[in-house]
Amino acid sequence: MTTMQIFIYIEPTEEKIDPMVRQIAVKARNMGFSTIRGIAVGNHLKGKEEQLSGFLDELLVVDAPSGSEYSTEIIGNVLTDLLGSAGPSLLFLSFTHQGMELGPVVAYRLAVPLMTACSDFKFSDVKGEVVRLIHAAKVEVTLEVNSERGAVLSVQKGALRDIETEGFGALSNAPPVRSVPWKETYGTAKSQVVGIIGENLGEGEDIGKARILVSVGRGLGDPDNLPVAQELAAQLGGMLSCSRPVVDMGWLPARHQVGLSGKSVSPTVYLALAISGQANHLAGMETSKIIIAVNKDPQAPIFQLAHYGVIDDIHQFMPQMIEALKLSKE
Numbered sequence: 001m002t003t004m005q006i007f008i009y010i011e012p013t014e015e016k017i018d019p020m021v022r023q024i025a026v027k028a029r030n031m032g033f034s035t036i037r038g039i040a041v042g043n044h045l046k047g048k049e050e051q052l053s054g055f056l057d058e059l060l061v062v063d064a065p066s067g068s069e070y071s072t073e074i075i076g077n078v079l080t081d082l083l084g085s086a087g088p089s090l091l092f093l094s095f096t097h098q099g100m101e102l103g104p105v106v107a108y109r110l111a112v113p114l115m116t117a118c119s120d121f122k123f124s125d126v127k128g129e130v131v132r133l134i135h136a137a138k139v140e141v142t143l144e145v146n147s148e149r150g151a152v153l154s155v156q157k158g159a160l161r162d163i164e165t166e167g168f169g170a171l172s173n174a175p176p177v178r179s180v181p182w183k184e185t186y187g188t189a190k191s192q193v194v195g196i197i198g199e200n201l202g203e204g205e206d207i208g209k210a211r212i213l214v215s216v217g218r219g220l221g222d223p224d225n226l227p228v229a230q231e232l233a234a235q236l237g238g239m240l241s242c243s244r245p246v247v248d249m250g251w252l253p254a255r256h257q258v259g260l261s262g263k264s265v266s267p268t269v270y271l272a273l274a275i276s277g278q279a280n281h282l283a284g285m286e287t288s289k290i291i292i293a294v295n296k297d298p299q300a301p302i303f304q305l306a307h308y309g310v311i312d313d314i315h316q317f318m319p320q321m322i323e324a325l326k327l328s329k330e
């Protein structure tokens with residue numbers, strides 16, 4: 001049993017807590033860590049604590065003024081304070097916009113190693129091994145980390161989706177909540193949240209939740225070709241997503257965009273149609289379980305990442321695939 005403490009920072013979400021919080025907790029428990037705590041800044045977890053039943057030993061809820069839950073300055077101060085006084089600890093963040101900002105702040109102030117965009121990890125009290133995909137996901141590296149004094153890790157969205165969390169909390173109550181009083185030293189945000197514009201996505205519109213994504217790129221050629229891609233997605237029981245040029249040209253709304261400046265997705269199947277596979281796109285989908293690429297250029301970089309590749313014109317491929325799917329359902 002290891003004595004190093006585990007902290008998982010829980011980001012504000014509108015409805016469900018990010019499943020990765022539970023996945024990290026299960027993985028840490030399986031590695032032999034005995035004390036696993038969640039940290040939330042503000043009261044955004046109120047009423048959602050049940051979702052953490054069986055996963056955390058304790059939930060630290062910082063009594064912060066409203067708006068603080070989006071302030072990197074304040075959360076950075078809170079995390080530095082809590083971890084600094086806890087002794088050697090591992091802090092887990094999601095590799096989201098918030099996690100990308102918080103990781104360097106906290107690691108620098110605690111003078112501990114920082115590993116970003118991890119796809120896997122293994123730790124003991126004194127050292128760890130962290131897996132990262134680099135060079136547009138063409139190379140997987142395993143880094144050895146000296147974690148004697150602790151470490152900060154941000155984990156790629158969806159990277160731990162294979163970790164079984166079902167049944168963990170079946171017999172447990174929600175974790176005990178410890179209210180952490182606000183300290184003046186946590187500061188005043190230099191920026192203020194004036195309003196939050198939710199994505200307001202309807203049923204079946206959040207590509208982050210899809211198990212199957214049919215993703216179209218610039219090679220689609222014309223927005224008039226979208227209905228065919230849409231039909232293929234429907235036949236496969238999936239959703240339509242896209243690369244950035246498709247959004248930039250106004251063919252699809254930004255909520256469909258996958259990539260560095262779009263959404264990170266990790267579906268079971270990612271079908272990339274006429275997408276070249278530039279690093280900024282791969283950054284958002286490289287953790288997909290099965291990647292199938294269709295491209296007429298055999299040299300397209302996407303083929304280096306794809307598990308299956310089809311060298312074809314998508315305008316031939318899509319209707320044929322739809323036809324085959326329809327036939328298979330008869």
Ligand SMILES: Cc1cc2nc3c(=O)[nH]c(=O)nc-3n(C[C@H](O)[C@H](O)[C@H](O)COP(=O)(O)OP(=O)(O)OC[C@H]3O[C@@H](n4cnc5c(N)ncnc54)[C@H](O)[C@@H]3O)c2cc1C
Binds near residue numbers: 279281
């Ligand atoms: C700061 C920054 C952030 C970015 N963020 C993102 C991001 O979040 N997401 C993102 O996607 N990009 C992002 N980009 C842009 C990214 O660098 C690429 O330009 C973009 O991903 C390319 O999109 P694409 O593959 O659709 O187009 P292209 O690179 O033009 O590729 C089109 C592909 O289609 C193939 N093709 C053409 N016609 C057909 C056909 N009929 N049948 C089969 N294949 C065909 C071609 O062979 C080619 O491989 C970002 C760029 C910057 C600078």
